[in-house]
C-alpha cells in the first residue's frame with residue numbers, strides 16, 4: 001500500500017488499475033504487492049532507480065509481460081485474461097511513444113504516421129491521408145516535412161513524428177517512455193507544452209516514465225515512486241518530495257531536484273527532510 005494517493009476527484013473514471021501485482025523472471029522478483037490506480041485525464045509520472053522495474057511495469061500495462069500473480073486492468077479489462085483479438089482492440093485505444101522514437105527508418109514521415117491506420121484495413125486512403133497530416137500538424141510537424149526520411153530529422157522532430165504516430169488512432173491513453181530524453185532544453189520545454197495541450201484537447205490520460213525532473217514537475221498530476229518492488233508513494237509532485245525514503249531524497253533533493261522544484265508555479269514550502277510520513 002502506497003502513501004498519499006491524492007485521489008481528489010469525486011467520481012473518477014479509472015483507466016488503469018493494477019492490483020497486488022507480482023512480476024518475476026526466474027528467481028528475480030521485480031514487483032511484489034504492487035498496486036496502482038490511474039484516473040481519466042491524469043498525467044502520471046513513474047519514477048524509480050535504475051533497475052527498479054519501471055520499464056517492466058510499463059510493459060505489464062501494455063500486456064507485453066505476464067504477471068506471476070495479481071491483475072492489470074486497462075479500460076476495465078483484465079488484459080491477461082482476454083483473447084488476442086480483444087487485446088488488439090484495447091491496444092488500438094492507446095498509443096505508445098518509445099524512448100528512441102522507434103520510427104521505421106525505411107518509411108517517410110508520412111508513412112510512419114499512416115501505418116497504424118493502414119493496418120486497420122478499413123479506412124479509405126483519402127481519410128488516412130488527411131488524418132496523418134492532421135496528426136503531424138497537431139504534433140507540430142508541417143506538411144513540408146511529410147516526405148522526409150527519419151534520418152533527415154532532428155531528435156526533437158523524431159519525437160514529434162513518433163508522437164503523431166502514437167496519436168494516429170485517436171487514443172484515449174498515451175504511454176511515454178522518457179519523452180524528453182536526449183532533447184535540448186528548448187526542444188524539451190516545447191515538447192512538454194505539446195503534451196499538455198494534447199492532454200487538454202484530446203482528454204488523454206498519460207502515463208510516462210521519466211528521469212527528467214523538469215518534465216516531471218511541469219506535467220505530472222501525480223508521481224508514482226517505484227522502490228522496494230512496489231509503489232512506495234503516489235502523490236502530487238509537490239507532496240511526493242516530502243516522503244522519507246533514500247531514493248526520494250537522492251532523486252528529488254539533489255541540486256537538480258531543488259532547481260526543478262523552485263520552478264514550480266504554486267509550490268508549497270521548501271521540501272525538507274524530517275517532516276514527512278515515514279513509509
Ligand SMILES: Nc1ncnc2c1ncn2[C@@H]1O[C@H](COP(=O)(O)OP(=O)(O)OP(=O)(O)O)[C@@H](O)[C@H]1O
Nearest residue numbers: 025026028030048049050051052053054055056057
Ligand atoms: N526479459 C527479462 N528477463 C529477465 N530479467 C529481466 C527482463 N526484463 C527485465 N528484467 C530485469 O528486471 C529488472 C527491472 O528492469 P527494468 O528494465 O524494468 O528497470 P528500469 O526501472 O526500467 O531501469 P532503468 O531506469 O535503468 O531503465 C532488472 O533487474 C532487469 O534486469
